Amino acid sequence: MKNTLIVLLGPTGVGKTDLSIELARKTGSEIISADSRQFYGEMEIGTAVPSPEQLSAVKHYFIRFLSVHDYYSASIYERDVLKLLPELFGRNKIVIMTGGSAMYIDAVCKGIDDIPDVDPAIREKYNRMYLENGISSLRIALKVLDPDHYSKVDLRNHKRIIRALEICETTGRPYSSFLRKEKTARPFDIVTAGLNREREELYGRINRRVDEMIDKGLEAEAEKLYPLRHLNALNTVGYREFFGFFDGSISREKAIELIKRNTRRYAKRQLTWWAKDQSIRWFHPDEKEKIFKIIGDIS
């Protein structure tokens, strides 16, 4: 049997955590989290990290190992995971990766092009350009620096344009010249199982989970992080809405309502991303036998 990475993905709130732990115990494997917000130590309640019991039942990696002040990215995650995997495969032929951050999962499973890091000052420069002169100034710059990319990007999405511009300026080469669009082969097998539920069922779970988070003290957690609200890591559902409440711009009730709505929207975006991925085999979380059978088929 070959070393196999079992990827258990699905929209937020679908029930990945419970199943991943069950799966891990059954196979004696360890779990890599692919959840870009569970990386940060300061956030716990709002990101629904596994409980202490769950964490002690199975060894987890990439949970609360960063600070919200740290810089991190899908590319660094790819590198870190690939570095860790040989060690995990040394102990067990199966490793489970579970989470909902699609770009991070893709970085590990399909590879992400190697693009130099950007000087924060350069990023800052373009952010300012956007704020002061609007998106048209970004478009004009991109048209000059990378006409190829200019014809392909969503010209209404400033983040896309800024990213391209900062790479052009940092490297002196067009951003598009770094994009190979090839899948990278990995020295292990990858089996991807997607979890999903009826939309109504999923949304009901999300709404309920938000209420549970509130009961557990999400508001206090957000309040502690309020002074750091400008950090990108805190531009996160469950926190930003509370920041609005602390600002006095919305009511507490409204904030909670928005957390639910934004979480639902996030779940939808996740599903959109995966909809085109033909390698995913989809299951309802209750179809455990079917999911466990995958493992049987591997070994």
Next chain:
RNA sequence: GGGGAGAUACCAAAGCGGUCAACUGGGGUAGACUGUAAAUCUAUUGGCGUAGCCUUCGUAGGUUCGAAUCCUGCUCUCCCCA
């Protein structure tokens, strides 16, 4: 019992004689996505065989070439007085 205000699409809310299948927001749905991505951005939202046709603006009538918009009855909601 008397007086006043109002009933618009899933919700809220504009429109006050034609250019209205109806502004806008919410919610829903669909989509994009190579670097802090739980981010950022887009489309669509009465029905249909979508050029175009059909049925809508509480309800029943009426006025008019033409009504969500004007008039009348009825039903319901809200507010004030009793």
